[in-house]
Amino acid sequence: MDSEIQVKDIQLDQAVENETSVVVEAGVPLQDAGGSDPKDGQQKRGFSDGDGGYVKKQKRIREAWDEKAEARILDESGNPLYNDPRRPKKKVACLIGYCGTGYHGMQLNPGTKTIEYELFEAFVKTGAISRDNSNDLKKSSFMRAARTDKGVHAAGNVVSLKMIVEDDNLLEKLNAELPDQIRVWGIERVNKSFDCRKMCSSRVYEYLMPSFCLLPPKPTSPLGKHLAETLNANPDSLREDKEGVEWWEEYNRVLGERGISAEDVEKVLEATINSELATDETDALGKQIRRIGTELRRNYRCTPERLAVFRDALKLYEGSHNFHNFTLGKHFKDPSGTRFMKDLTVSEPFVIEGTEWVSIKIHGQSFMLHQIRKMVGLAALVARTGASLDRITDSFTNIKLNIPKAPALGLLLEQPVYEAINTRLEKFGYKHVDFAPYETEMLEFKKSFIYDKIYAEEIKENVFYGFFSFIDGFVGNDGFKGIKMFDFLTGNFSKVNNGEKEVKEAKKKTQPAETVAATEEATKVTETEPLEAKPATE
Known part of the structure; x- marks a missing residue:
């Protein structure tokens, strides 16, 4: 293709990038194909500025983007750059994979x-999308099945x-144009x-985690x-x-063998x-x-x-539950907080380069922002602290929690x-539309571009x-009005923070059994009738 008609990179000028000192990772794109309703798993962020600074900044970015987008298809006089013959377009589903x-x-x-x-650039360069339509995704009715956050793989x-x-070699040409960490598995x-988003029945995520994450907190930590x-x-x-106690005793024994005393640790x-109080000596000891x-x-x-305790805790997520505590800014009474989880499993442990890992598969109808993490x-906190498994089901009630989200490193779609x-x-x-025919290629891709990066990043x-060290050493946020996580894990919250739940339990005791049963039947969400699919944002 002639160099003059190569698709230009749509990158904002440095001046515009300087305007955007903070990037909103999941912000609604300017010339996107739509379907980005903030109420569905993606909260509006940054629009609370009283001076309208955020809105003005976004407006400048949009104007710059519009100008550059138009420059792809129009010359300085506003005349079309290209006059390619119209070719028939077909609706397709592209099955893709990527390292985020x-x-x-x-x-x-x-x-x-x-x-x-x-x-999109690869589609235009290979002729799958005409150059006349290269400035706007909407012209191609572009839609994705699931959004993924910064650094998350699929x-x-x-x-x-x-x-x-029309090109029989389109798949090969697309993969030749794309970086090695982005692949197109097939085109159907x-x-x-x-619509790949609306017609998606459910989504399967995987989360990789070292098994040492299930060890109990350090006895001398606040937790x-x-x-x-x-x-x-x-x-x-x-x-x-007992196993956790013995592990920390072994830890202290090894420290002593290597010349580090309890006084050194305290120092x-x-x-x-x-x-x-930091000195060169304490820095060296710390390392x-x-x-x-x-x-x-x-x-x-x-x-x-x-591992069985961890599996049992995860199994309690299955079914329809109110996950309002597992995302941002979601109230207990917001119906969009209710999601249907089909299946959660944990693999047998496996060792990679000396570290033991487990793979968690989460199959759900839809997910909200940060929900899986x-x-x-x-x-993990329930398994490592000895807390009751009831803490999982308690999190679905009207209490307010600030649940820590596990690292994004281990997550992939x-x-x-x-x-x-x-x-x-x-x-x-x-x-x-099925990934089964590409299982072999996908597994090799995961090993080379996803799993290896996750393992290497954790080692480094x-x-x-x-x-988990940060969680164990967290001393609390006085500004948070909900239940403190340490109190929640140890069951110290119900006396002062879960009054509404206790009132409901008290009413059950004073009502006839028939009335209680009828009320529960009228208000429960059945597990056999999942909610309408919502877009995934995890």
């Missing part, structure tokens, strides 16, 4: 590098659009009304001390964890809290202690009993599922250890 490292999410977002931007995702598919013809105080006051309030802790801790955690192998975070629409597509003479940065 280095990208600001899936969805097109002006001024940022996204997966959709790379895809072994399988789907985009639907109207595309020129579909009927004109097909460890809180758990010990709770056990002393009420021995039956938490599960007994490093004080220097961490108060930087004025040595961290190296020993990392070594012992990498050698840890999870017991079947501990918060689900994993709470289940496995695939969207199209059970219902595939039956209709078959009747129309089309093939199923200790992301998971850093996350």
Whole structure:
């Protein structure tokens, strides 16, 4: 193709980028195909500025983007740059996979590098989208099945659009234009009304996590001390964890063998809290202690009993529940907080480069922003603290929690599922939208571009250890009006924070059994009739 008609990069000028000092990762893109309703799993962010600064900034970005988008198809006089013959377009479903490292999410977002931007450029360069339509996704009825956040991977995702598919070698050409970390697995013809987001029956996510994340908190940490105080006051309030106690005893023994005393550990802790006490000696001791801790955690192998507790906690998410505590800004009475989870499983542990990992598969009808990471975070906290499994079901009630979200590093979209629409597509003479024929290629891609990056990043940065260490050392947020997480885990919340729940329980005791049963039957959400599918944002 002549260099003069190569598709130009739509990057904002440096002046515009300077205007955008803060990128809204999941912001609504300017020339997107739509379907980005903030009320459905994606909260509006930044529109609360009283001076309208955010709105003005977005307006400047949109104007700059509009100008550059038009420059793709019009010359300086406003005349069309191209006059290509019209070619027939067909509605298709593109089955794709990508490694999200280095990208600001899936969805097109002006001024940022996204997966959709790379895809759209490849479609135009290969002639699948005409150059006359190269300035606007809406012209091609472009839609994605699931949005993914910054850095999140997808072994399988789907985009639907109207595309020129006359070239028999289109698939090979697309993959040649795309970076190696973005692949198109297949292109399937579909009927004109097909919408990969609305017609997606459910989605499967995978979350990879080192098994040492299930170890109990350090006894000297604020959370460890809180758990010990709770056990002393009420021995039956938490599960007994002899294995966890023995692991920390071994940790202290190894420290002693390597010349680090309890006084040294205390000295490093004080220097961490108060930087004025930090010296070269405490810095060196701190590094040595961290190296020993990392070594012992990498050698840890999870017991079947501990893994069983984690599995049981995750299983409690199955069915229809109110996940208002598992996203941002969602009130208990907001009906969009109710989501249907079909199945959650945890693999047997496997060892990669000396560290033991587990794979968690989450199959749900739809997900809200941060929902999966918060689900994993709470289940892990329940397993590692000895808290009652009731804490999972308590989180679905009208209490307010600030559940910590597990690191994004371990999350990837496995695939969207199209059970219902595939039956209709078959009747129309089309093939199923299904990832099964590409399982071998997808597995190799995950090993090379997703799993290896996750493992390497954890070894280099200790992301998971850093996350749980932060949680264990968290001393609380006085500005948070809900239940403190430490109190929630140990069951200390019901006396003062869950009054409405206690009132309901008291009413049940004073009402006839028939009345209680009738009320519950009228208000419950059945698990066999899932809600209408909502877009995924995790």
